[in-house]
Amino acid sequence: MSSAEHHHEQSIWEKYIFSVDHKVIGMQYMFTGIAMALIGGFFVYVFRMQLAFPGMSVPGFGTVNPMEYNSLVTNHGSIMIFWVAMPVLIAAFGNFLIPLMIGCDDMVFPRLNRLSYQIFLVSAIILIISFFVQGGGFGGAWTSYPPLSAKSEYNLTPWGASLWLLAVALEFVAFLIGGINFITTLMNSRAPGMKMYDIPIVCWMIVIASILFMASVGPLIAGAVMLGFDQVYSIGFFDPGKGGDPVLWQHLFWFFGHPEVYVVLLPAMGIVAEVITTFARKKLFAYKTVLFTAAATGVLSFFVWAHHQFVSGIDPRMANVFTVTTLMISVPIAEMLFVYIATLYGGSIRFTTAMLFALAFLAEFLIGGVTGIYLGASGSDIFFHDTYFVLAHFHYTFVPIAIIATFAGLYYWFPKMSGRLMNETLGKIHFWMTIIPFNFIFIPLFILGASGQHRRIYNYQNFPDLAVPELQNLRVVATVALIFMILGQIPFFYNFIVSWKKGEKADANPWKAATLEWAAPSPPPHGNFAELPNCYRGPYEYSVPGRDLDYWPQNVK
Amino acid sequence: MGLVQPIATRRSATGIPTGKLAVWWLIGSEIVIFGGVLVSYIILRHYHADWTEEAAATNVWLGGLNTFVLLTSSLFAVLAHYYMEKRNDAKKASMYLWLTVVGALTFLVVKSFEWTHEIQHGYVMTKSLFWGFYYTAAGIHGLHVIAGAVIMGIIAIQIRQGKHYNRVELIGLYWHFVDIVWIFLFPLLYIAK
Amino acid sequence: MEALLLRASSYAADVDGVIHLITLLAGFWFIVAEVVLFYFIFKFRKKNNEKAQYITGEKKEEMKWIHWPHNLIIVCDIVLVFFAIKAWYHIKQELPDPDFTVKITGQQWAWRMQHPGPDKQLDTADDIELVDELRVVVGKTYHYKLESLDVMHSFSVPVFRLKQDAIPGRTITGWFKPTRTGAFDIQCAEMCGIGHGIMGARIIIETEEEHQKWMESLSGNSVAQAL
Amino acid sequence: MxxxxxxxxxxxxxxxxxxxxxxxxxxxxxxxxxxxxxxxxxxxxxxxxxxxxxxxxxxxxxxKRYINYMFATMLLMMLLFWGGIVADIGAHRGSNWVRIAPSQVQAPGSLSQPKVNAMKVEQSDETTSEEPTIESEGH
Known part of the structure; x- marks a missing residue:
């Protein structure tokens, strides 16, 4: 039964707004994520200008007072993690790719898929509303530690705090429902003949990420309900005066927090694996090792959460346990990166924009990974905790994940999404104008952090040791580099919008890749494949000796 | 409804039907959510020895009655699944489903009596942290009971119209899970005095 | 680290030691990985479309190239863990007996420092309480009792490499031993609301005589106040 | 079936x-x-x-067995979570820290004004003067 026969003409409303097609829902997540990234980017521009030129009237915002500074910082963090990294990496690529790459026509529960996007959209709207309520947006850091976040007489944002919490809780519900959809689809709806080790790595990674998210978000949803009751009815779950304990929230939060960063890392590693193998024309080195290290990272990520709380009042003896587990988790990640580097050995690398971004991900993420060891080891974390060193570390992991790997995925799958090719020269301009300024933002922040500058402080002039000119110059360098990086995104948006309609026509398999999604026409119609494909081999059969073509698609007999 | 079920939903590479697999995962995520509340409660209970006389005010009899009600409704749910699965008898299955919904409503009625009694005697949510946990945990569980009852009613109607026979088992699984949560809530909130 | 931030406490050298060790070990593996990465990118770029090799990575001798660095990294991690825990134990778990004890209370947007005063006993009538200023004597071991009145604060003295969060509802004890005189920053390292940025305080490390002179100058007018 | x-x-x-x-x-x-x-x-x-x-x-x-394994993992996660924080949240004291009983937790207003430190108060006034909104000292 080919899927074309029920193709009645759908109205715009049905086709785009209330669509149940996994590709349209994937695009909805993508565009919402990119829109929220613009908001998050505007926030970072404003408060970085305040840090570099304290007290000035920031063009486009005006003078920044401490209350606004705190909510800008808090919501920059919340938006970039919950409303940009997760939707784009897990939901957008997951929705778009999983059905195509495992050779079926849609997600198992299309309406549930649409519902999860709608809940996600509501959560984004609630967050944006929280900026304009009385008292302004929530200003107690994206980790929202009580009692600051629990009592409005402390955080002075009565409405902002509760709306922020509601938005985050709704976003969790959206990704729980979405996660169930992804896991069930991958487990059950694989193409006939596609065995466990024939599934492309990006699908595996997105599903492992969904499982990690589902297992870790539970306690935080319970925590969010408790914090919500604390805010509204001041019951005292986290209020020491009433018997509660503020450190309980930290444990609830970071038990979710650390698996969360791996939830975001794994899909990015999956995208990079796809792009690298295609443009190096080489089979992924040790597919099973990548899979097992990803699972090992996932499992270990539940044992490490208190390395965020070494100096925050937990029992010092616990810190020793978590130092050991944190350094243990750096081992599978290092092995996964080594395997990716080993994949390049013996390849014939084509430097398309997608490949440039994937290679840049590997180079930049190595810095992020290595600097994490300073923070995982309890001895050095005493000094480094909550300084700009931490900030630079997690930007060297988050930016490669949420921005560099996302661009790699976008440039790689754009032909499949739109049926057109993006302009390569504009892509390369965009690449260099993103990567070079990125390093000039965060290397100075490493130095600032090492010289004792702590996070989220509104104006460093209040600290004589930090108000010295050398450090202030570093802040200016970081801000100027940020402006270059923001300007560097203009070629991308121009390229993206123009090429969607007027780009050079792309056939079904422009990159000559081997995975199943390239067997569908681009852009794939509602039912994806005219004839649902079977799968005969692994996803990365490139340059197989004795074959003239250097790629062997999974669905070709 | 215009939606044609995609082929993906009918595939079952794992041998487990997709609907059931999704319910297993849903129950998995619910375990972790209830676990979060109960672990926090157990730990703070361990810290606060003074909660025992607070807990003395909880009414074991009504709690016990609710346990009995939920256990019975679990029996009806599994019988509904039995008749649907083995005997393909939609009428009997639907009757048992409605009996389960009646069980859920009795549970909620008993709980409302219990809560109004306690609130009248001043044991409100903000009296002490024990009562905070008591109302939060039982409240979340109560919401799940309401959600289960509503869905069960819808499915009972659907199978009478001859659709979605497999959903009887799915709602049964969810209902057994809600019962298991109460099996743990009962000793924690009522018996641990 | 010394170039970036001078050391003013006895255990600053331990923390810096751990940092240098990590820089050495992790830095080595970082450079190896980056060099290998860029070398592969350069060596295996597309050359007049000769085909790539077919390496599955399942065979033993291929995986050897991964297992060896992997095992060495585990060894480096074990060394790092040992030194990190040694430094952590010395700083956070051991409590040498104090010469003085100060009580530090964080509140929304100021630090209250309660000094023992001339009789060297805390919680006695002659205690001196300063706001946003801590006066200590160089070379003496101090215990600090850290509390918070309202939200989470974090008592951090960068030059001491000292940081400890102040949790409302807990009294946390720690120690430090200043090793050089001077006036340095105290920063609040935990988001504590609108005034988090202006919660800066100063720690003034002085010699024994200066400290005595300061206390006398104060006890002159504080006696008047106490009457 | x-x-x-x-x-x-x-x-x-x-x-x-x-x-x-x-x-x-x-x-x-x-x-x-x-x-x-x-x-x-x-x-x-x-x-x-x-x-x-x-x-x-x-x-x-x-x-199928791996469904039971999945539930077992979720329960183990909760056990791990309990094990991780019971030594911290469930304890009255630990090495170098003590939990203050809820009754003695001081309310912010209870501390007396600082006895000394007059000159510090003026000095810190002018550093915070350019921030119009926040009151300079405590509350």
Whole structure:
């Protein structure tokens, strides 16, 4: 039964707004994520200008007072993690790719898929509303530690705090429902003949990420309900005066927090694996090792959460346990990166924009990974905790994940999404104008952090040791580099919008890749494949000796 | 409804039907959510020895009655699944489903009596942290009971119209899970005095 | 680290030691990985479309190239863990007996420092309480009792490499031993609301005589106040 | 569906009977007012009842094994979470820290104004003067 026969003409409303097609829902997540990234980017521009030129009237915002500074910082963090990294990496690529790459026509529960996007959209709207309520947006850091976040007489944002919490809780519900959809689809709806080790790595990674998210978000949803009751009815779950304990929230939060960063890392590693193998024309080195290290990272990520709380009042003896587990988790990640580097050995690398971004991900993420060891080891974390060193570390992991790997995925799958090719020269301009300024933002922040500058402080002039000119110059360098990086995104948006309609026509398999999604026409119609494909081999059969073509698609007999 | 079920939903590479697999995962995520509340409660209970006389005010009899009600409704749910699965008898299955919904409503009625009694005697949510946990945990569980009852009613109607026979088992699984949560809530909130 | 931030406490050298060790070990593996990465990118770029090799990575001798660095990294991690825990134990778990004890209370947007005063006993009538200023004597071991009145604060003295969060509802004890005189920053390292940025305080490390002179100058007018 | 031995409705009613008996046992504890008996029966019985409902009613005994492994992992996560924080949240004191009993937790306003430090107060005034909104000192 080919899927074309029920193709009645759908109205715009049905086709785009209330669509149940996994590709349209994937695009909805993508565009919402990119829109929220613009908001998050505007926030970072404003408060970085305040840090570099304290007290000035920031063009486009005006003078920044401490209350606004705190909510800008808090919501920059919340938006970039919950409303940009997760939707784009897990939901957008997951929705778009999983059905195509495992050779079926849609997600198992299309309406549930649409519902999860709608809940996600509501959560984004609630967050944006929280900026304009009385008292302004929530200003107690994206980790929202009580009692600051629990009592409005402390955080002075009565409405902002509760709306922020509601938005985050709704976003969790959206990704729980979405996660169930992804896991069930991958487990059950694989193409006939596609065995466990024939599934492309990006699908595996997105599903492992969904499982990690589902297992870790539970306690935080319970925590969010408790914090919500604390805010509204001041019951005292986290209020020491009433018997509660503020450190309980930290444990609830970071038990979710650390698996969360791996939830975001794994899909990015999956995208990079796809792009690298295609443009190096080489089979992924040790597919099973990548899979097992990803699972090992996932499992270990539940044992490490208190390395965020070494100096925050937990029992010092616990810190020793978590130092050991944190350094243990750096081992599978290092092995996964080594395997990716080993994949390049013996390849014939084509430097398309997608490949440039994937290679840049590997180079930049190595810095992020290595600097994490300073923070995982309890001895050095005493000094480094909550300084700009931490900030630079997690930007060297988050930016490669949420921005560099996302661009790699976008440039790689754009032909499949739109049926057109993006302009390569504009892509390369965009690449260099993103990567070079990125390093000039965060290397100075490493130095600032090492010289004792702590996070989220509104104006460093209040600290004589930090108000010295050398450090202030570093802040200016970081801000100027940020402006270059923001300007560097203009070629991308121009390229993206123009090429969607007027780009050079792309056939079904422009990159000559081997995975199943390239067997569908681009852009794939509602039912994806005219004839649902079977799968005969692994996803990365490139340059197989004795074959003239250097790629062997999974669905070709 | 215009939606044609995609082929993906009918595939079952794992041998487990997709609907059931999704319910297993849903129950998995619910375990972790209830676990979060109960672990926090157990730990703070361990810290606060003074909660025992607070807990003395909880009414074991009504709690016990609710346990009995939920256990019975679990029996009806599994019988509904039995008749649907083995005997393909939609009428009997639907009757048992409605009996389960009646069980859920009795549970909620008993709980409302219990809560109004306690609130009248001043044991409100903000009296002490024990009562905070008591109302939060039982409240979340109560919401799940309401959600289960509503869905069960819808499915009972659907199978009478001859659709979605497999959903009887799915709602049964969810209902057994809600019962298991109460099996743990009962000793924690009522018996641990 | 010394170039970036001078050391003013006895255990600053331990923390810096751990940092240098990590820089050495992790830095080595970082450079190896980056060099290998860029070398592969350069060596295996597309050359007049000769085909790539077919390496599955399942065979033993291929995986050897991964297992060896992997095992060495585990060894480096074990060394790092040992030194990190040694430094952590010395700083956070051991409590040498104090010469003085100060009580530090964080509140929304100021630090209250309660000094023992001339009789060297805390919680006695002659205690001196300063706001946003801590006066200590160089070379003496101090215990600090850290509390918070309202939200989470974090008592951090960068030059001491000292940081400890102040949790409302807990009294946390720690120690430090200043090793050089001077006036340095105290920063609040935990988001504590609108005034988090202006919660800066100063720690003034002085010699024994200066400290005595300061206390006398104060006890002159504080006696008047106490009457 | 998988053809396991064909349970009649009686099988489920029997299980239900067992569950009621177990429930009765768990209620004896509070009546007899024996504390340790109450705790053992209450939680022991709860685990056994949960096993019966899961195995027989939810047919987990005949379900694919990795579904049980998934539930076991979720429960282990909760055990891990409990183990990780019980030493911290459940304790009155630990090495170098003490929990203040809720009754003695000082309310922010309770501390007396600082006795000394007059010159510090003016000095810190002018550093914070350019921030119009925040009051300079404490509250």
């Amino acid at each position: 998988s053809e396991h031995v064909d349970h009649g409705p009686g099988f489920y009613v029997k299980t239900w009977g067992i569950l009621l008996v177990l429930f009765a046992i768990s209620v004896i504890g509070p009546i007899a007012e024996i504390r340790w008996l109450t705790l053992i029966t209450a939680f022991g019985v709860a685990v056994v009842k949960a096993y019966f409902v899961a195995a027989r009613f939810m047919h987990l005994d005949i379900e």
